[in-house]
Amino acid sequence: MSVLNRKELADSPLADLHQIASELGVEGYRAMRKDDLIGAILGESGGSEEPAAVAVAEEPEEPEADDTSDDTSDDTSEGTSEDTSEGTSEDTSEGTSEDEPGEAGADVVEEEPEVVEDEISDDQIATGVLDVLANGSGFVRVDPAGQSRDDVYVSPAQIRRCELRAGDELSGPARRPRRNERHPSLVRVEAVNGGAAEPAEERPWFGDLTPVFPTQKLNAPKDLKDLPFGRGSRVAIAGPPGARATTLLRELALELSGDEELGVQVVLAGALPEDVTDWHRTDGLAVTGGSFDRSPDAQAQAAELAVERAKRRVERGGHAVVLIDSLEALPAGARRRIFGAGRATEEGGTLTLIAAVGGEREPLRWATTRVVLGLDGKLAPESGTVRGELLK
Secondary structure, three states, rough: OOEEEEHHHHHHHHHHHHHOOOOOHHOOOOOOOOOHHHHHHHHOOOOOOOOEEEEEEEOOOOOOOOOOOOEEEEEEOOOOOOOOOOOOOOOOOOOOOOOOOOOOOOOOOOOOOOHHHHEEEEEEEEEEEEOOOOOOEEEEOOOOOOOOOOOOOOHHHOOOOOOOOOOOEEEEEEEEEOOOOOEEEEEEOOEEOOOOOOOOOOOOHHHHOEEEEOOOOOOOOHOOOOOEEEEEOEEEEEEOOOOOHHHHHHHHHHHHHHHOOEEEEEEEEEEEEHHHHHHHHHOOOOOEEEEEOOOOHHHHHHHHHHHHHHHHHOOOOOOOEEEEEEEHOOOOOHHHHHHOOOOEEEEOOOEEEEEEEOOOHHHHHHHEEEEEEEOOOOOOOOOEEHHHHOOO
């Protein structure tokens, strides 16, 4: 058990306070101001004296999940997959950046809750992409479109033990939810990215790889034959509504999916519902995200998780492509992180990022290939490729 006092509670994110209040049965906690919520957690009423502390479990079996991103507190950073309001726990170790190794929680010894055999379903094998939360726990996302009631909780101990990262593809048996739990829980990790669950002896970090200009040219639709781009390019497709940027993205996705060495993902953000249907009906494409009626945070979460998945492929020396329709629908901070992930690396892996950017001009500065469309759908003179002579 750990003991929380007023100062510790005041320093905690609002999402963590919501979780503690939920565990203690505080009614109406989501509508409370932070000071009032702390008082309710500490058991204050009227003019009574403040209790010295409140005891809470250090490692719950599973944090209570809130599947709506709209409840995300202003205290959390904008638009990251780790800062969702879903399922924070009383584990107070801070999450670290996925591109840098961290030491937080390295010396903590945690015990996994005992699993009763009849809690495990013979046919419930969790398979999906790991989404790591800010408190160190995570969920196996089984639906590429975003959060789902079928997502499987992964404890911080499992994540540390197997040295897992956001975007890793996991599989393993899961147990059914216990009382007051909303999600199944992962019993053990059996496979990571198609291999053994044991941590690799040498696993580079994406942020430590050396970015270089692309040299391997990629196939392109006929409209882009004269505008080369390669493995690791950042391609920005700009143009006003009606300039057929979505059509061009779909042609690119179909062309690139024919290359067996590329892991191609399509991320939809702010798309028309009808376009979402068309994308999902396109054979052979892995499509995530959704239409404009989803919250900006939910759209950013889906996009960042897709990019994290691509980073893990690059770390293993592979090649990944992420196409986004469209970048301008995402929060500004998320745009930089997502589009900036596109690169070729000196160590061999590449992440190609192709995004429709609408009328946004800043992504054109970040791009290595600029595709500027007019209303007639033709390329404008400002289209071009940086160091295009290197592409072979």
